[in-house]
Amino acid sequence: MKKVLMVALGILTSIGGFLDVGAIATSAEAGAVFGPRLLWAIAFSTLCIVFLVEMAGRLAAVSKHTLADALRERYGWRFFVIPFVCELIVDLLVLGAEIGGVCLALQFVTGVPFRWFAFPVALLVWLFIWVGSFSLVEDATAILGLVTIAFVVAAFRMKPDFHAIAAGFVPSLPTHDAAHYWYIALSIIGAIISPYLIYFYSAGAVEDGWSVKDLKVNRMVAVIGMAFGSLVAMAVLIVAATTLLPAGVAMDRYEQAPLMLARALGLAGFYFFAASLGIACFGACVEVALSVSYLTAQTFGWNWGENLAPKSNARFAAVYTGFLLLAACVTLVASDPLKLTLFTMALTVVMLPVLLLPTIMLMNDKKFLKQHRNGWLSNTMGVVIVVTAIVLSILAIPLQIIGG
Amino acid sequence: MDLLLDVLDQQLVDKNGRKAGKVDGIAIELRDGKPPRVAYLEMGTDVLARRISPRFERWLQKWRKWMAREVEPFHVPWSKVKKVHLTVDADIDAAKEPVYYVEHWLAEHVIGPIPGSEIAHEDKQR
Numbered sequence: 345m346k347k348v349l350m351v352a353l354g355i356l357t358s359i360g361g362f363l364d365v366g367a368i369a370t371s372a373e374a375g376a377v378f379g380p381r382l383l384w385a386i387a388f389s390t391l392c393i394v395f396l397v398e399m400a401g402r403l404a405a406v407s408k409h410t411l412a413d414a415l416r417e418r419y420g421w422r423f424f425v426i427p428f429v430c431e432l433i434v435d436l437l438v439l440g441a442e443i444g445g446v447c448l449a450l451q452f453v454t455g456v457p458f459r460w461f462a463f464p465v466a467l468l469v470w471l472f473i474w475v476g477s478f479s480l481v482e483d484a485t486a487i488l489g490l491v492t493i494a495f496v497v498a499a500f501r502m503k504p505d506f507h508a509i510a511a512g513f514v515p516s517l518p519t520h521d522a523a524h525y526w527y528i529a530l531s532i533i534g535a536i537i538s539p540y541l542i543y544f545y546s547a548g549a550v551e552d553g554w555s556v557k558d559l560k561v562n563r564m565v566a567v568i569g570m571a572f573g574s575l576v577a578m579a580v581l582i583v584a585a586t587t588l589l590p591a592g593v594a595m596d597r598y599e600q601a602p603l604m605l606a607r608a609l610g611l612a613g614f615y616f617f618a619a620s621l622g623i624a625c626f627g628a629c630v631e632v633a634l635s636v637s638y639l640t641a642q643t644f645g646w647n648w649g650e651n652l653a654p655k656s657n658a659r660f661a662a663v664y665t666g667f668l669l670l671a672a673c674v675t676l677v678a679s680d681p682l683k684l685t686l687f688t689m690a691l692t693v694v695m696l697p698v699l700l701l702p703t704i705m706l707m708n709d710k711k712f713l714k715q716h717r718n719g720w721l722s723n724t725m726g727v728v729i730v731v732t733a734i735v736l737s738i739l740a741i742p743l744q745i746i747g748g
Numbered sequence: 749m750d751l752l753l754d755v756l757d758q759q760l761v762d763k764n765g766r767k768a769g770k771v772d773g774i775a776i777e778l779r780d781g782k783p784p785r786v787a788y789l790e791m792g793t794d795v796l797a798r799r800i801s802p803r804f805e806r807w808l809q810k811w812r813k814w815m816a817r818e819v820e821p822f823h824v825p826w827s828k829v830k831k832v833h834l835t836v837d838a839d840i841d842a843a844k845e846p847v848y849y850v851e852h853w854l855a856e857h858v859i860g861p862i863p864g865s866e867i868a869h870e871d872k873q874r
Contacts, residue, residue, distance in 0.1 A: 407834075408834065409834075413759065416757050416770065417757050417758055417759070417770075420752075420756065420757050421757055421770075421772065421796060421799050421800075422799050422800060424757075425796075425800060474862075474864060475864055475867065476869075477869030478869070480869075643770075644769060644770060645759050645760060645767055645768070645769040645770035646767060646769070646851070647766060647767045647851075648767075650869075651868060651869040651870070652868055653865065653866045653867055653868040654859050654862070654864070654865045654866075654867075655855050655859055655860050655865040655866050656855075656868070657851075658851050658852075658854035658855035658858070658859040658860070659850060659851050659854055661854075661859050661865075662854050662858060662859060665859075711753075
């Protein structure tokens with residue numbers, strides 16, 4: 345039973361962290377413009393995030409340190425301040441984009457322009473964190489998140505061409521719009537390898553009190569949780585490829601997005617789309633906001649915990665409160681949530697090397713991980729992840745200018 | 749014990765098991781004819797600013813002066829440090845020290861007045 349409960353953490357992390365406004369928007373755009381040809385980008389980034397999440401969980405279980413704690417303690421303040429500030433900037437934009445995602449879902453249902461919802465949504469997210477316990481945050485989002493399975497159902501109902509789908513898993517060169525193709529591939533990778541997800545997961549593992557005997561469960565959670573999120577993201581891409589592409593809708597405007605499920609499932613599909621987008625983004629909002637509080641509290645060595653009364657960790661509560669307020673302002677001033685999302689994903693990619701390289705190095709540290717340091721497989725993946733991150737980080741800005 | 753690796757930037761924990769910030773700096777006392785020794789651990793934004801660049805610290809202090817707010821530096825005498833393992837344990841009561849100034853201020857003026865701020869959760873053991 346305990347194991348089942350622990351897998352819930354993984355599923356929450358995957359719904360809130362994996363399937364968010366970034367993953368939905370980039371997958372949908374990929375499908376709408378290039379059909380199933382970019383499936384490999386989702387598969388590749390899933391593999392990366394599975395390894396990264398497993399590492400963060402292993403670090404927490406073995407050393408009882410969260411990633412932020414361990415990074416500052418091992419590399420010192422003068423170094424850690426750089427990834428810390430980068431992460432805060434990325435998180436602010438990501439949170440703004442996620443709030444934008446919930447607002448869009450509300451706009452689709454009510455017809456009221458999304459801006460009106462920015463502050464009410466931020467307030468709702470805040471209320472959920474304020475009164476909720478950590479397990480409520482985990483379980484409620486995990487259960488509600490199952491609505492996103494609608495995409496998987498729709499993908500099968502559209503009877504896609506399975507040969508083309510299988511071919512999509514093999515990276516291929518684009519036949520048209522090369523720059524746009526690579527730009528979307530890069531955005532998918534930026535959307536799926538979300539650093540906040542790694543910090544959140546490691547804080548959650550410490551909050552849940554994991555120990556060395558939980559390492560197997562950790563591995564299972566990383567694989568199953570991320571695979572679930574990945575499956576839905578792939579379904580989004582396939583649904584977009586079978587509905588938007590033939591109709592010639594290029595997803596350049598966010599109003600076009602609900603068309604994809606409406607074509608597959610009728611009017612119910614329209615509501616399923618709004619619900620999936622709204623819930624996935626709401627889960628992500630909760631996770632990003634908490635992740636920022638965790639990161640800050642751990643960086644400065646404050647008392648922290650979602651289960652403590654807000655008054656007994658006032659600084660922790662003040663950080664997510666203030667950050668949600670700021671992020672709602674970002675949503676309010678952004679011209680369009682879809683553009684904000686794509687820009688944020690590209691910026692994440694620019695910052696990835698700074699955020700990931702120290703993590704991979706730390707995973708080989710004897711003091712923290714003892715005999716549970718990275719094996720050859722994790723280190724090989726670590727090198728692949730860091731090299732990819734560096735290459736993408738260099739390409740991100742030129743590609744955004746040519747292909748974005 | 750390696751001061752840089754095992755003490756600097758580690759978590760400071762007080763006698764009640766409360767997290768009391770990270771060890772932001774270490775002050776070493778030079779003595780005539782005797783080996784130098786650790787005088788105290790220091791903590792606070794000034795120390796963090798100084799570690800990035802002394803210029804930052806000067807800016808921070810100017811800004812403080814302008815705001816007319818004095819901040820006592822927080823020092824933990826080395827004699828109060830009881831144990832250095834995964835954390836640095838000291839025989840102090842953090843809640844009564846200046847590291848908790850912001851925490852107390854926020855609890856009293858910002859977070860405390862909001863309804864529900866005293867509700868804690870007892871989660872099922874996992």
